Amino acid sequence: MRSLFFIWAAVILCSGCVRVAPHERGYLSDATMQPVVDPLEARASSQLHRAREATSGGIWSPAGGGCGCTN
Amino acid sequence: MFCGDAHSGAEEPAPEEAQEPVREPWKIQEARVRFNYFHQKGFGYQSQAGPGPKGSERLDVYEPMFYLRVRQNPKVEHTVTIPIDVITSASTDAIDATTSASRYNEAGTIQINTRVDTTDDDTVNVVYGGHGEEWYASVFGGVGYTRDLAQDNATITVRVDGSFDWFNPYGHRPGGVVPEGNEWDFRGSFGGNAEVSQILNPTTWVKAGYGITWQKGELFTPWNSVPFLCDPTVSVCIGRIREKFPGTRLKQTVSGMLVHYLPRTSSTVRLSYRFFADDYDVRAHTLLGEFYQYMTARAYINAHYRAHHQSAVYFWTNNLGVPLDLSAPRTADSDLAQFWAHEFGVKVLFHLTPPGRAHQHDMDVYYNRYTRTNDLTVDVVSIGYGYTF
Secondary structure (H helix, E strand, C coil), X not given: CHHXXXXXXXXXXXXXXXXXXXXXXXXXXXXXXXXXXXXXXXHHHHHHXXXXXXXXXXXXXXXXXXXXXXX | CHHHHHCCXXXXXXXXXXXXXXXXXXXXXXXXEEEEEEEEEEEECCCCCCCCCCEECCEEEEEEEEEEEEEEECCEEEEEEEEEEEEECCCCCHHHHHHCCCCEEEEEEEEEXXXXXXXXXXXXXXXXXXXXXXXXXXXXXXXXEEEXXXXXXXXXEEEEEEEEEEECHHHCCCCCCCCCCCCCEEEEEEEEEEEEEEEEECCEEEEEEEEXXXXXXXXXXXXXXXXXXXXXXXXXXXXXXXXXXXXXXXXXXXXEEEEEEECCCCEEEEEEEEEEEECCCCEEEEEEEEEEEEEECCEEEEEEEEEEEECCCCCECCCECCCCCCCCCEECCHHHCCEEEEEEEEEEEEECCCCCCCCEEEEEEEEEXXXXXXXXXXXXXXXXXXXXX
C-alpha cells in the first residue's frame, strides 16, 4: 500500500514540469474527461456503496456516521 | 492614505458612473433530473425478517433526483442537489411485521455547493445542507480551497467537512434485553481532505488524495440486531440483542485516479483506486475501471467494473456466546463483515440537440448490478435527462 502511494506521489511530482497550453486541451475538455461526468449518477453510486460497505468517509464524504440507511 | 492622495484629482471618475455597479441577473446554467430504481435482495444476520439467524434484506427504493447549477455572477456559482428516497421494507423488524408501521419510509436531502472564484487561480467551495427521514435527521457543512498552479496544469485542494446527526433509536424496537426508552442520540463526523491533480499531456490527467474522518457519538444503526446463543445445527437462536459500537471511529483513505483519452478511437479510459483503513480493523481496497466509447459525435456508450474487498470490523459476530457481555461492542451487520463486492454497469447517453443550437439537452439510461459474496445483490435501473442553458 505504501509503495503504491509513493508511486502516485512520484508520478505527480515528476510531471510537475509538464505544461499543456490551453489551446492543447481540447480532449481534456471532453465531457467524459471531467472529474465528475454526471453529478447525479455519481451521487446515486456513492449512496449505493456508502450504505452497503464499511468504508464511507475519508474522501469527499462528510457524513458516514453509519447511516439513515435509506438505500 | 498615501495612495488616496496620489490618486486624487484628475483621475477621479464621474460620480454617477463610478457608483453604478453592474448587476447581472442570476442565471440557470444547467438542470438535471434522474430517476433511480433499486431492487435489493439477500440475507443478513442483522435482520430479524426471517425465521433463521439470517433475515431478509429485501428492499426496493424509488429515487427521484434533481440538480440545478446557477451562476450568481461571474465569480459565484451555486449547485443544488436534491435526492428523495421512497423505500419499502426499510427496517423490517418484529414490530413492523405486525403493524407495518415502518415498512415504508421516505427520506430527503438538500445539498448546496457554493463556488467562489476569489482570483483567477483561487477558488473557495462551501457545501451545506441537511437530510431528514423517519427517526433521523442530519445537517452537514464544509469548506474547501483550491489553488490552480502552472497555468491550470495542476491544482491543489484542501477541505474540511463536518456533519451532525441525531436520531431516536427507540423508534425501532428490536426485541431483546435492552430496555426501551424515548431518548435522542447524537453523533458527529469531522473530516479533512487534501488532493493534488496534474495534467500529464493533452490526453491524460491524474489525481491523488488523502482523507481522514473522525466520528464520535452513537455510531450504531438502530434497527440492527445481533443473534445470541444460536444452535447452528438447527438454525435457531435464543434471542437477539441490539448492536453496540465503540464511541469513536477514525477512518483514513488514500486514493488515486488516472483519466486518458484515445483520440484515434474516440474513447476514454478512467481508472480509480482507493485504500481505506480505520481503527475498527477494516482494511478495504476498491478498484474502478470505466470505459467510454463515442458511437457518433452525439452518443456514447459507457461500461464499468468495480471490485471491492474489505475485512470485517473486529467486533463482528453472527452468534454471541456466553458469558454475555452487554458492555462489549458487537454487530452482525453484513455491511461490516468481510466480503468481496463486484459491480458492473452499462450506460448509453444521447445528445438530443440538433447541431448548431446553443442550448443542449441529453438523455441517458443505465443498468448496474452490484453483488456481494455474503449474500446480497442490488439491481439498479436509472434514467436521466439534462438541459444545459
